[in-house]
Amino acid sequence: MGTPLHEQIAAEVRRQIATGELAVGAQVPSESQLCALWDASRGPVRQALATLRAEGLIGGGRGKPPVVRRQALSQPFDTFLSFSRWVDGLGRSAGQRTLEVALRPAPAEVADPLHIDEGTPVVQLVRLRLIDDKPTMVERSTFVESAGRLLFDFDCDSGSIYAYLAGRGVDITVAHHLIDAVAADETDSDLLGVALGAPLLRERRLARGSGGEEIEYSDDRYRPDMISFTIENSLQAAQPALVRSLRPATEQKKSAS
Template identity: 50%
Template sequence: MGTTLQQHQEIAAFLRNAISRKEFAPGEPLPSESELCERFHSSRGPVRQAMATLRSEGLISSGRGRRTIVLDTVPTQSFDGVISYSEWCRQSGFEPGQVTQSVTRRPADEALAAALDIEPKSPVVSVFRLRLLNGVPAMVERLNYPLDVGRHLLTFDTDSGSIYQHLISSGVDIDNATRTIDAVGADADDARLLEVAEGTPLLRVRRRAFSSNGNTIESSDDRYLPGTASFTLNTIRGNPSPLSMVSAR
């Protein structure tokens, strides 16, 4: 069942998408509060809440007695939006979906054991899902967890929604994550689920998530169709960058 957006989320999604499409370019003003109230048949409260959301994402100026100006076309994201596909979709104004292919408990091979910082053959829980964007195939998701984390998924309906939110609700401590982004050719499973030819270039995002005490709690491999997602990072000279570029060789 889809999630109905609250009015302030609907307004924020409309403006975010319009800014992304450059209907409002950097330096240009947004519609006034009264214009947005009229467009969405809204009171000022939801409009102001939507504008506050866009300010927190770095998309617009603070206003303060003057027309609000567009600052950038790419929003910053919350941690939830970075690590959760479902939350990323909702923040972007899209409807997430999923079709689970398998949920298995199995022994970790050497590569997965190394990624999760556990002993080889230790039990892990692996989830393999096709992710949808407004009902259309967009990404193939391979998630792996040590058993003490993954056990929460063995009785969870992984077609019902966000695994990330379910783990958080189950008390799992997800504190920080790293992402490695590259390109990979679609394998047979990717090709079948994404309805493309084998070898089609896909955007691959490999993620490792950690608890606040440094324990590795997830190793994932997400493969996006071209044109589904892009990654933007703003850096400032003289300040450390969260981006590292390393040789793939």
């Protein structure tokens, strides 16, 4: 079954907002224009626009044409595991520069969450992640040996590690996330181009297989002028939805000045 038409329309408008084709304050194509463009009835078009309004990307209504309200696009929780998938979905370019991939004894701070003994061999990875060639996040991942050894046969600068591991039969389907703030250390400062001790957003992630087995523990540190996190919930929802947002270019410039 293909993607519903209203989702296709919403995705295309999101892409145009993310790439700047539709800037903040710009008028979004009208219902009639979208109907003609997509050869669609008003039902799917209205559903797509309603979705974008609910996400806070567009505003207007009651006879007024919809306009772009913000560029900060949010990542649904079900894709939070993959930075590359999220960035590519925004119509941006995800990049990475690998600093190290090494087999070493597990220190206590990663052995505990992975439920292994301290000193057990693990594979540790450090990568700088980029959006449109801009340093955005430092990724420090530790994989259990059985999964991590596969990375020695992979060019970690070439793309998504999770996609590669999935293709090699590694099951990573569930994750627990803890988000807090941390001061930039020397590595963070050098790679992200921020001052030593500058505040960073940190996401610590424990990824598991569908059977509950621990696969990876990661410490990811984001520039807060580039990325933000929000929680969306409702009285009807059993679990809140965590989303990661790319800050608008105008806000990034203000933060850098």
